[in-house]
Amino acid sequence: MLDLKFVRSHLDAVQEALNKRNSKLDVGEFSALDEKRRSLTQEVETLKAERNQVSATIAQIKRAKQDASELIARTAGMGEQIKALDVQLAEVEELENTWLLGCPNLLHESTPLGKGEEDNPEIRRWGTPRNFDFPVKEHWELGADLGLLDFERAAKLAGSRFALSFAALARMERALAMYMLDVHVSEHNLIETVPPYMVNRATMQGTGQLPKFAEDLFHLPDKDFFLIPTAEVPLTNIYAGEVMNEADLPKGFCAYTPCFRSEAGSYGKDTKGLIRLHQFHKVEMVYFAHPDNSYEVLEQMTAQAEKILQRLDLPYRVIALCTGDIGFSATKTYDLEVWLPGQDKYREISSCSNCEDFQARRANIKFQAEGSKKKPFVHTLNGSGLAVGRTLVAVMENYQQKDGSLVVPEVLRPYMGGLEIIEPK
RNA sequence: GGAGAGGUGUCCGAGCGGUUGAAGGAGGCGGUCUUGAAAACCGCUGACGGGGUAACUCGUCCGUGGGUUCGAAUCCCACCCUCUCCGCCA
DSSP: OOOOOHHHOOOHHHHHHHTTTOOOOOHHHHHHHHHHHHHHHHHHHHHHHHHHHHHHHHHHHHHOOOHHHHHHHHTHHHHHHHHHHHHHHHHHHHHHHHHHHSOOOOOOSSSSOOOSGOOOEEEEEEEEOOOOOOOOHHHHHHHHTTTTEHHHHHHTTTTTTTEEOHHHHHHHHHHHHHHHHHHHHHHTEEEEOOOOOOEEEEHHHHHOOTTTTTGGGEEEETTTTOOOSSHHHHHHGGGGEEEEEEGGGGEEEEEEEEEEEOOOTTTTSOOSSTSSSSSEEEEEEEEETTTTTTHHHHHHHHHHHHHHHHHHOOOEEEEEOOOSOOOOOOOOEEEEEEEEEETTTEEEEEEEOOOOTTHHHHHOEEEOTTTOOOOOBOEEEEEEEEEEHHHHHHHHHHHOOOOOOOOOOGGGGHHHHTOOOEHHH
């Protein structure tokens, strides 16, 4: 969330960012609440100061073993009055806080202005889409023909937006995940992590999923746990409430986890195949960075995600999300879109964002500045490195052959017992 | 799941319902002493919010949330977490 004092003193700048995001939020609402809170605070604190004084006097009298009943009688009703004001104050504070928690992040100056995804500019392209001398299939067709992907039985087990994959295809998904993790751990020095896949409310609030986006999450009411929609949530919250060492920044983590999304409101979108499921796997990168160089870390992290696509020889492009399309917590985001010949378009496979101190403030993650008493908030960044299910889709569609078989990308072969081709039955 | 113990400041650790924001240590910072260092001694050493140009001042915070009281770290209730033992379990 944004800093309360910053919002108060930069109302115009905040409103401008909200407008660029197509948000309907009005800073005037915040302003009114803030003023109300401050005047109530003064009122109640004056009363409390008075009460504390009288109580101290009573204490003195009692210690002198004298009778204080007269003074005690005089304070009757004071507690009630304070309590009533405290309740009012708590209500206003709650409203103000809810406003702040529901307010999206500011925007980096380099984030392009735009209404929606159609306005996202392309930054660069890598690779050349392959020319096929036969009609290309989409991945679900390939999977079904190979007998290695089964959506009907998955629907029987769970419902729509679930998948079953088998044998070489299942193994290839595992190979992809292992390969990604190995690259990030041995080449990028990320700390491999196995985090909880269910987290509590505070954790979801720390990264910005709650309170605003509850409908996107799976919730276990018994324990009040939420299934993670991305490993960004547990990883970013690792240092919640802690003070990190400046010398340790930037500090990066990665994790291979399932991700659970309710996909409410996506009816009719990507209803076929592996593109949009309630459950998928993703290798996620999260960095805690120094505010001075977090944008360099963003470039580096994006390059790390790109490296995976390059090693798999999958053509992709990098786009910058515009102000109307960028996520709630981010000030700047690059999306990597991989070429899917079956769909004849580029599709999102990674999203790399700098959230600056937006999440750090929510989750209270600071660092001790050396040679100073200050404890500034860190900057947090997150990026997919990559979405494993969608990478499998990209490999299937890009590596398909005329006879319906799939060539196994070279870098994956060591993870698949040397297998070079996945043959149809 | 059952039985018990406990959660206090950077850390350890006290705390009869009333000068306790919190004893006493340790650590850190500054100083005295010293050729230098150590030791010893002295002082300082939390966060957040409100008011004030400022010096400063007021309020809140002893796991979390409620309650009792003129007054709660201290009493009551609920919840969370940690530890020990038993049971169950991959």
